Amino acid sequence: MSKSSGTYSTSDxxxxxxxxxxxxxxxxxxxxxxxxxxxxxxxxxxxxxxxxSADKRAVGTIDTMPDSLLGEFEDAIEAYADSDETVQP
Structure with missing residues (x-):
């Protein structure tokens, strides 16, 4: 059974x-x-x-990450860990 919206069943x-x-x-x-x-x-x-127009990002691993990006990543983790330690429950 067809519909005006451009939708059809597999039988159609x-x-x-x-x-x-x-x-x-x-x-x-x-x-x-x-x-x-x-x-x-x-x-x-x-x-x-x-x-x-699809997302062109590629998947990689830490082993394939450029050293400069790995350094930024490590710095961000350390900053997050430091800020977490200063928060009092």
């Missing part, structure tokens, strides 16, 4: 995939399963735009 997708894909070319379309959103279909330009 099986029966009307061409129409749903055509709609997804102009705006994102949500696919539901058991009345819960499960997938979003969107055109490649929107996908690339979203990927381009």
């Amino acid at each position: 997708l099986s029966r009307k995939s061409g129409d749903i894909i055509a709609e997804a070319m102009s705006h994102p379309v949500t696919i539901t399963q058991r009345n819960k959103p499960r997938l979003v279909l969107l055109n490649i330009e929107d996908y690339r735009r979203l990927r381009g």
